[in-house]
Amino acid sequence: MQVKSKIIDEKDLQRTLLRLAHEILERNRGTESLALVGIKTRGEYLARRLGEIIHNIGKKPIGLGFLDITLYRDDLRELSSQPILKGTEINFNVNGKKIVLLDDVLFTGRTVRAALDELVDLGRPASIQLAVLIDRGHRELPIKADYVGKNVPTSLIEQVKVLLKEVDGEDAVLIVQLEEG
């Protein structure tokens, strides 16, 4: 695996999250009934950061939760070994909430499909919107993000790696080339 380019650094990430926070507040006209739900692993940390920014701007804390969508995946039979469950943590009632789902990379759309299914099993939100840091294209399902940090056209032999301090020790988004064959 070889790094082709760094498309976002630490400063860029801060600015992007700040813009996403403003867009979310603008579209929803404030923090009323608003809640952020990050998809594990990296969506969780993005949601924590975005939640803090929105709290600072809106002066009010908003609902924050995290989804582990493993139990809703459509490829559990194909995997060579089962993924470790990390657990869903949604400690607020989702009924009537305007939920902004957050993930690091939007690719095939299958993760978002699983997250939508899990969310509706938890209750009946007023609405669900989707925010992603990177949209790399190649959708396999009719899913579109409401808020996009950066659109990055990619080829299928490339991979988008989002690195976050909380798990990776640094903040960056890299395009890497997968080994051939």
Added chain:
Amino acid sequence: MPISSRHLLGLEGISKEEINLILDTATTFREVLERPIKKVPTLQGNTIVNLFFENSTRTRISFELAERRLSADVVNFVVAGSSVAKGETLKDTARNIEAMKIDMVVIRHPSPGAALFLSRIVNANIINAGDGTHEHPTQALLDIYTIREKFGKLEGLHVCIIGDISHSRVALSNIYGLQIMGARVSVCGPKTLIPKDIERLGVRVYNNVEEAIQDADILNVLRIQLERQDHSFFPSTREYHKYFGITKERLDRAKKPLTIMHPGPINRDVEISADVADGANSLILQQVLNGVAIRMSVLYLLGTGEGK
């Protein structure tokens, strides 16, 4: 770390890491059981047969609930009224099940080794739900989970298993599992119901229940199977209660409050008095709830992955 076997036949020889994986995975399912919709689509399209050659309402219902909450298709095969009564062997039953494209089999059978035998002749994943007097691994796992949930760890705790140890697969699985997890295990009961060489497994034997209560942190009280009385293992249930019954009076004499567990179903005022079973230190209903989560965990770990 994935689970190393395709089957769960017993806890003998399983690793601490595997037990921890099963327990940690069960924690996720405990959360699912608190949701408004207590069901996830994880095992959609998998068919599981519950193959019960012995009566067991509780274990079967617990497994069936776990299977349905993972969205598996469930078939129950209970011995009464089945072709087994017409003389079909376990092998033929298994072959038939295989022909019906079953993914997993949960088996309860009166013969020790039945689950192992089945795992050798069919392709499905096998879960042992009790094979004779041998093992009942999911019961021990849910006991361990329940203890860990209350105490945070197993290391250094002393669990005393009280009752009919000779005929108990719950006791044997608990001894293996608890020791792997670092707990100290002892047993207590009438001499006629304790295997002669049980010390070889590293467990201490108490013939006096008062002594056991002084030393232990947790009592796992086994059900006294009333049919054993016919074989003169003990003179009467009244006498059993007098010498080995867990009563409030006995527990009040202990140095510290003891945690009480029981795999169910309870014979009230035989092996355990009603006030103890319903008391504040009893984890009996918690065990029932955790049983579903543990079984979901085992089904998930065996039923997914490996490119099925």
